């Protein structure tokens with residue numbers, strides 16, 4: 193079945209810190225892991241959303257409401273809830289829903305293990321008073337999606353989890369991205385160094401960076417990237433129009449990686465832009481695309 197999209201859920205947040213210990217606050221690492229995954233799915237051209245992209249409190253109801261906003265209510269939409277564990281264990285765990293097979297859970301745990309963390313188990317958990325239902329609401333209340341909880345390690349581990357979480361969380365997040373690609377038969381490529389920053393789960397507030405060259409004016413740059421001087425000034429907190437050579441500006445837009453079967457026409461149509469804007473923003477001389485090519489979408 194084709195993948196419609198991935199919804200990443202950074203566990204806890206705001207008033208709910210989750211597990212805390214040894215300088216690790218679960219809600220913060222859940223967010224870091226999730227943002228990393230978000231950037232990577234974008235880089236791979238896979239539709240992705242976050243339930244939260246900042247330190248806010250979300251009730252279970254609000255979290256589910258957020259999830260239901262995106263993609264579809266089928267197994268083609270994967271929900272990944274990122275957590276850390278507590279209880280003096282060591283290693284990663286993956287919990288999958290009662291309705292799902294263990295295929296994805298197993299792949300995720302295997303890949304996390306290959307990236308250097310030790311694997312504890314993948315399993316299902318039932319409500320004690322109603323064994324036909326999942327224990328965790330993230331499984332229970334997303335009944336038609338493929339929903340999975342990943343616990344990357346223990347904040348109170350007597351072994352090496354504490355330093356592993358701090359130093360290797362990106363590698364473990366990458367392991368999950370790779371597992372989802374493998375599971376859905378999507379071509380996986382290793383991360384590139386992209387200067388894409390995401391401050392929002394929506395497309396509109398993404399930006400890429402532009403380094404000011406000799407002779408550039410705000411007006412030139414705005415025209416080149418199909419935006420306005422005002423938008424650039426707002427995003428960069430600029431009070432006037434003066435620029436310095438080498439100054440790094442945030443430009444509203446989105447990075448897109450060309451997939452097999454893409455055409456400029458298709459990309460323009462799917463992103464509410466025009467072939468002409470794409471040609472201009474990317475300095476393209478013709479409409480030929482290569483798989484893996486990076487395009488700026490404005």
Ligand SMILES: [Zn+2]
Nearest residue numbers: 203210275276
């Ligand atoms: Zn948690």
